[in-house]
Amino acid sequence: MKAEIISIGDEILIGQIINTNAAYIGEKLLTIGIKVKRTTTIGDDEEIIINALQKALYENDIIIVTGGLGPTHDDVTKKAFANFFKCGYKRDEAVYEHVKNLLAKRNIPLKPINEEQAMVPEVCNVLFNALGTAPGMHFIKDGKEIFVMPGVPFEMQYIMENHVLPYLKSKNKFFIKVKTLMTCGIAESSLFNLLGDINELTKNAELAFLPNARGVRIRVMTRSENENDAEYELNRVVNIIYEKANNYIYSDEEKEIEEVVGKLLTENNLTLAIAESCTGGRVADRITDISGSSKYFMRGLVTYSNKSKTDLLGIPDELISEKGAVSKEVASLMAENLRLKSGTDIGISTTGIAGPTGGTPEKPVGLIWIGYSDKYESFAKNFYLGDNRKIFKERASQMALNILREQIIKNFIRKK
Amino acid sequence: MKAEIISIGDEILIGQIINTNAAYIGEKLLTIGIKVKRTTTIGDDEEIIINALQKALYENDIIIVTGGLGPTHDDVTKKAFANFFKCGYKRDEAVYEHVKNLLAKRNIPLKPINEEQAMVPEVCNVLFNALGTAPGMHFIKDGKEIFVMPGVPFEMQYIMENHVLPYLKSKNKFFIKVKTLMTCGIAESSLFNLLGDINELTKNAELAFLPNARGVRIRVMTRSENENDAEYELNRVVNIIYEKANNYIYSDEEKEIEEVVGKLLTENNLTLAIAESCTGGRVADRITDISGSSKYFMRGLVTYSNKSKTDLLGIPDELISEKGAVSKEVASLMAENLRLKSGTDIGISTTGIAGPTGGTPEKPVGLIWIGYSDKYESFAKNFYLGDNRKIFKERASQMALNILREQIIKNFIRKK
Numbered sequence: 001m002k003a004e005i006i007s008i009g010d011e012i013l014i015g016q017i018i019n020t021n022a023a024y025i026g027e028k029l030l031t032i033g034i035k036v037k038r039t040t041t042i043g044d045d046e047e048i049i050i051n052a053l054q055k056a057l058y059e060n061d062i063i064i065v066t067g068g069l070g071p072t073h074d075d076v077t078k079k080a081f082a083n084f085f086k087c088g089y090k091r092d093e094a095v096y097e098h099v100k101n102l103l104a105k106r107n108i109p110l111k112p113i114n115e116e117q118a119m120v121p122e123v124c125n126v127l128f129n130a131l132g133t134a135p136g137m138h139f140i141k142d143g144k145e146i147f148v149m150p151g152v153p154f155e156m157q158y159i160m161e162n163h164v165l166p167y168l169k170s171k172n173k174f175f176i177k178v179k180t181l182m183t184c185g186i187a188e189s190s191l192f193n194l195l196g197d198i199n200e201l202t203k204n205a206e207l208a209f210l211p212n213a214r215g216v217r218i219r220v221m222t223r224s225e226n227e228n229d230a231e232y233e234l235n236r237v238v239n240i241i242y243e244k245a246n247n248y249i250y251s252d253e254e255k256e257i258e259e260v261v262g263k264l265l266t267e268n269n270l271t272l273a274i275a276e277s278c279t280g281g282r283v284a285d286r287i288t289d290i291s292g293s294s295k296y297f298m299r300g301l302v303t304y305s306n307k308s309k310t311d312l313l314g315i316p317d318e319l320i321s322e323k324g325a326v327s328k329e330v331a332s333l334m335a336e337n338l339r340l341k342s343g344t345d346i347g348i349s350t351t352g353i354a355g356p357t358g359g360t361p362e363k364p365v366g367l368i369w370i371g372y373s374d375k376y377e378s379f380a381k382n383f384y385l386g387d388n389r390k391i392f393k394e395r396a397s398q399m400a401l402n403i404l405r406e407q408i409i410k411n412f413i414r415k416k
Numbered sequence: 417m418k419a420e421i422i423s424i425g426d427e428i429l430i431g432q433i434i435n436t437n438a439a440y441i442g443e444k445l446l447t448i449g450i451k452v453k454r455t456t457t458i459g460d461d462e463e464i465i466i467n468a469l470q471k472a473l474y475e476n477d478i479i480i481v482t483g484g485l486g487p488t489h490d491d492v493t494k495k496a497f498a499n500f501f502k503c504g505y506k507r508d509e510a511v512y513e514h515v516k517n518l519l520a521k522r523n524i525p526l527k528p529i530n531e532e533q534a535m536v537p538e539v540c541n542v543l544f545n546a547l548g549t550a551p552g553m554h555f556i557k558d559g560k561e562i563f564v565m566p567g568v569p570f571e572m573q574y575i576m577e578n579h580v581l582p583y584l585k586s587k588n589k590f591f592i593k594v595k596t597l598m599t600c601g602i603a604e605s606s607l608f609n610l611l612g613d614i615n616e617l618t619k620n621a622e623l624a625f626l627p628n629a630r631g632v633r634i635r636v637m638t639r640s641e642n643e644n645d646a647e648y649e650l651n652r653v654v655n656i657i658y659e660k661a662n663n664y665i666y667s668d669e670e671k672e673i674e675e676v677v678g679k680l681l682t683e684n685n686l687t688l689a690i691a692e693s694c695t696g697g698r699v700a701d702r703i704t705d706i707s708g709s710s711k712y713f714m715r716g717l718v719t720y721s722n723k724s725k726t727d728l729l730g731i732p733d734e735l736i737s738e739k740g741a742v743s744k745e746v747a748s749l750m751a752e753n754l755r756l757k758s759g760t761d762i763g764i765s766t767t768g769i770a771g772p773t774g775g776t777p778e779k780p781v782g783l784i785w786i787g788y789s790d791k792y793e794s795f796a797k798n799f800y801l802g803d804n805r806k807i808f809k810e811r812a813s814q815m816a817l818n819i820l821r822e823q824i825i826k827n828f829i830r831k832k
Contacts, residue, residue, distance in 0.1 A: 012438075012439070012442075013442050013451070013453070014442050014443060015441070015442035015443030016626060018435070022428075022431070024431060025431070026428075026429050026431035027431030027432070035430070036429040036430065037429070037459065037464075038464075038468075039429060040455070041454065178430075188488060189529045190524060193527065193529070208426055209488045209490065210427050212568065280703070280705070280709075280713075281716050282704075284700075284701075284718045285696055285697035285701045285809070288695075288698075289806055289809070291770075291772055291773065297696075297720050298720060299718060299721060299727075299728065300697050300716075300718030301715070301716070301717060301718070302690070302700045302717070303715060304704065304715055304716070305710070305715060308714055312728075354704075355707070366521065386518075386522070388570070390705055391570060393705070
């Protein structure tokens with residue numbers, strides 16, 4: 001079954017609102033085996049709405065429409081549907097009572113403009129909206145299903161969960177299984193090559209590579225009339241990918257690496273301190289995005305100036321002048337001294353050249369040394385992460401968190 | 417001129433990625449007087465891409481396509497365009513050199529899959545992408561303009577800003593003038609009321625209020641065939657807004673507050689240190705997003721544990737147990753001690769309850785104290801910033817940077 005989403009609203013077209021509704025609906029439909037084939041966003045215009053609806057009905061089986069159901073003059077979605085179905089309006093008594101009660105609760109007098117919200121096209125079934133005044137509507141045309149909902153996200157979500165999804169689920173015969181493998185530290189093309197014969201993987205599954213500054217996500221999707229078959233095939237493909245790319249995968253549950261690392265630190269009763277130069281606080285910021293991070297994250301230092309590296313971390317002036325602030329030796333000593341001074345189990349550090357200026361032929365913009373220290377070892381590794389300052393910081397924080405993840409597994413889990 | 421955006425990518429349809437690109441493009445096109453009439457999102461499928469393109473060309477003048485230009489098998493956008501234009505491929509030498517260099521810098525060997533990124537349909541003009549390996553492409557068909565860009569947001573934005581927008585702007589016969597006033601510290605509805613008679617402002621101008629976690633942007637836009645008229649009317653409206661809301665406006669050049677603050681610090685030869693508890697490094701991270709920040713930003717401390725507040729900032733244990741770590745006294749002393757220990761001109765601090773847990777009736781989730789200290793004064797101010805952890809951190813960093821901005825103006829500029 002193929003679906004189309006039609007989002008209605010001038011404010012989406014001009015970028016005033018980001019269309020999160022379409023993402024929500026696409027994701028929810030997929031979990032019941034319905035694939036969205038197209039999302040169309042159009043303005044509040046009757047003729048354009050009817051045209052989009054005609055095209056959608058011609059090509060897809062299920063049409064989900066959101067937006068344009070408010071009480072003001074610029075909302076024309078309901079009128080467009082009444083015209084499309086060449087029908088009049090009926091008053092829905094349940095909606096009328098509900099609107100009256102909602103307004104009474106907020107001490108707002110009932111006006112004709114509010115009463116009109118209970119008027120719906122005669123041929124529709126009302127999808128009751130407990131969270132707002134605009135009801136959802138369900139139409140059927142030539143065996144195709146059309147659902148119309150308000151654009152306010154939480155109202156739309158209420159109607160999806162209570163009406164649309166249960167209804168569609170009961171009509172569906174396919175099962176869809178999806179897993180996303182989150183990788184970092186490897187480029188998309190290298191990952192693709194590493195996986196070997198792609199045809200073997202995609203025989204009965206769909207594979208997508210989704211890159212961003214944090215790494216490449218691999219999405220695997222299978223579909224079958226038999227739930228076990230879909231599950232079996234998903235596991236087969238996921239296992240092959242794990243065999244070939246295990247070292248690069250940090251989550252198969254769509255968790256960001258700061259959450260994965262937080263869980264590892266918590267489960268192994270480890271504490272962490274972070275000393276950042278070039279990442280400027282980005283690593284600590286990501287670590288503290290996780291609720292509960294105060295249990296394992298003790299302190300961070302942003303040692304931006306050389307003096308702060310000396311004052312706060314005891315890095316000798318001579319080492320900085322001999323090797324440079326961006327060096328293996330400084331990165332490693334930053335992590336080690338930080339750990340000892342903080343009394344934490346682990347210290348990590350960053351020092352590099354975020355650019356766009358400050359590079360030299362030997363130490364170009366994009367170079368970073370990431371230091372790591374625990375009771376077993378202290379070391380530093382270098383990477384080249386490009387010359388865009390913000391992307392450099394994002395990539396650098398990801399690499400630092402990945403080294404932390406690898407080392408916890410190596411020194412605190414495998415050694416047990 | 418009417419535009420259509422075609423976003424390509426299965427991952428958008430299934431809701432794995434929210435289509436922020438469409439919002440960005442819609443907003444940017446509007447600033448040069450082009451209105452998006454439709455946004456269509458479709459999957460990575462050659463036939464579907466060609467159909468969408470045909471329909472778009474039939475109805476609109478400018479087509480902006482994003483996504484599906486990666487090097488792997490699931491990206492078919494380039495192939496679809498070559499087929500649509502019934503042309504072969506050419507190798508673009510500049511792109512080839514660029515890809516080779518990018519990979520070399522990251523120590524990744526050049527493979528055929530990478531070389532293919534320099535191959536583009538013969539009939540296109542290449543839009544150079546300095547930030548990635550997939551070039552943008554410009555096609556013209558029956559006088560209509562088609563731009564194709566990668567879906568990675570920062571690469572798309574680079575190509576929009578450097579190629580697409582300047583090109584389209586040069587073809588436009590209307591003069592459009594736009595100014596965006598960035599405000600923070602005031603809610604959208606209060607700002608709206610503060611501006612008074614909105615009809616007076618919008619007589620010959622369009623006004624939009626764009627709220628996000630950092631504040632509310634007011635976008636003013638005027639349009640005329642006469643450039644002076646457009647400029648005059650823009651200035652008239654902007655001046656009225658400045659008169660009424662001056663205290664809340666931190667930029668009229670679309671600069672983020674960290675950039676505004678960086679300029680103020682540089683121009684006044686001031687140095688800064690930051691001590692963060694609840695913001696976890698977010699303030700330092702934003703300060704160091706600005707190139708050249710190493711000139712004024714000396715050090716940051718993320719004093720997450722109470723012990724680190726004592727060790728690194730000399731906050732007495734007794735003060736913490738008496739007043740609590742989240743208190744006016746601790747925030748103010750954090751800023752003052754930080755400044756004295758660091759030897760900087762200014763110290764700022766944050767301490768609060770980012771949630772979702774840890775709140776009490778007296779100190780609920782969302783409470784923050786922001787401390788400030790310079791040679792003239794040390795103090796702390798509190799705010800309630802809501803119970804979503806990430807939004808709390810974002811708002812908190814914005815308020816801290818805004819206090820810093822206000823204080824530099826008050827103590828180091830006005831006193832001169």
